[in-house]
Amino acid sequence: MMTDVVESSGGMASRKTGDGDTDPRPGDGGGVPASSTGPETAGTGTNDSAAAARIMAIRERIDEIDRTLIELWQERAGLSQQVGATRIASGGTRLVLSREREILERFRQALGADGTQLALLLLRAGRGPL
Template sequence: MTEDLATVSIAAMRQRIDEIDDAFIRLWRERAELSHRIGATRIAAGGTRLVLSREQQIMDRFRDGIGEEGTQLALLVLRAGRGPL
């Protein structure tokens, strides 16, 4: 591959990464908002702020889908939705 082709190829791949990042940010915000609403609804109905079994399901799904790093990502996702413990 020539240097010019490599430069064009890298630019195209970086553009796609930027598109994926934009989608990820949009989905992250949407997920956090839904999680906040679920928590508020649960508390208003007399429930607890957290459902640990649900959080474990999410952590398991991320770990199974991504690997060990998925656990860390799941913790960040959960924190975005519920705030720090």
């Protein structure tokens, strides 16, 4: 079962949906705006059929991106594991901290604090926990 998370910023609140979308709500966290035109279209959070179709199309692209990210994550982890195994087999160290710092900095510069967290997860996937 998925729980909705409500974030509030200024006069609007958003309900996080399961696919990374947000569902804008009035600041009090109330329901769908009164301008709705019919029954909610399957899981889109809107009663407007044109908006629901647009949401579904965007979500299809999000799903494609997610599949690609997963594939790339797995490929990157495998390559990183190969690097580590090659380094250890040749008498090297398990980790090269300067390389990890370089990766952390690259992600931080591109994505801010969230980038640092993402890089830490990527590094762990490739080398395992410290």
